[in-house]
Amino acid sequence: MRADMLTSVLTELNGTSGDIEASGVISTDGLMIASVLPAGMDEDRVGAMSAAMLSLGDRTAQELARGGLEQVLIKGDKGYVLMTYAGAESVLTVLAKPNAKLGLIFLDVKRAAASIADLL
């Protein structure tokens, strides 16, 4: 039931912008809770890598006195990976196209993260 509701939030998020290619909710231990990913993308790797990156981002923000972590953004030539906390125990990861309008995506991701935090 909760998984369905989370999938529904993710489906809605992916639908808000054609630039979003995939999204997932992951426990901070790196296990996938719910996801809407393209076929062929390894759920376990997306999950573990996202949680690991967020954890490193957290430590980096602390070490370099940047305050509490809001998000981790990775840009590659084939697009973006955006990770943000969705509550204290989970991570929302979004994969977006290279020409994505980041401002809009940030807003949509922030809203989705809040909804996910409420559900969890």
Add this chain to the structure above:
Amino acid sequence: MPQNFNELITYSKAFSGLTPDLEACLQDIAPVITPHLKRVTDSFYEQLATIPVTEKYLAGRIDHLKAAHLRWMTDLFTLNVDAQFAEGMYKVGDIHVKVNLPVEFMAGAMTLINTELIKLVVETMGKDIDKCAKALQAINAVTGLALMIMQQSYQESSIAEELEKFLKISGMSRTLFTNLAKAYN
């Protein structure tokens, strides 16, 4: 220390050539050898004292180290070479990591100890060539086996210590690290 010491001792015996016959030989020669082991220990530490790099590991604790060394050597001749023996040797390797002893110290030390033991065997059994040869073979096998186990634990403890550091620095939990590793298996 997630080790199966039964497997470890079987594996180490296979590599070192420590046969039941040689194990029996070690216990046979124990009454002749063990009374002289203190001399081997003293000579070993005298040798170590000539190596400048070892000094900081010895300073202020030489008597304690000598006592532990003598116990360890006596065990080689008096204990059954079984899983419990392997566990003891494994702990020695682990302790060497905890005190930040460089890895080459174990192999280097074993060479020095063997040199001393060879002298001792020749001295005490040299008139009986067959007995002497067998004793040397047995000592070579048991010290080789001990070194193998200690180095294995040294390696595993070093990796564990490095991982612990990495987890602390990165903020990753052990569970997250395990899940990450599993995802790439």
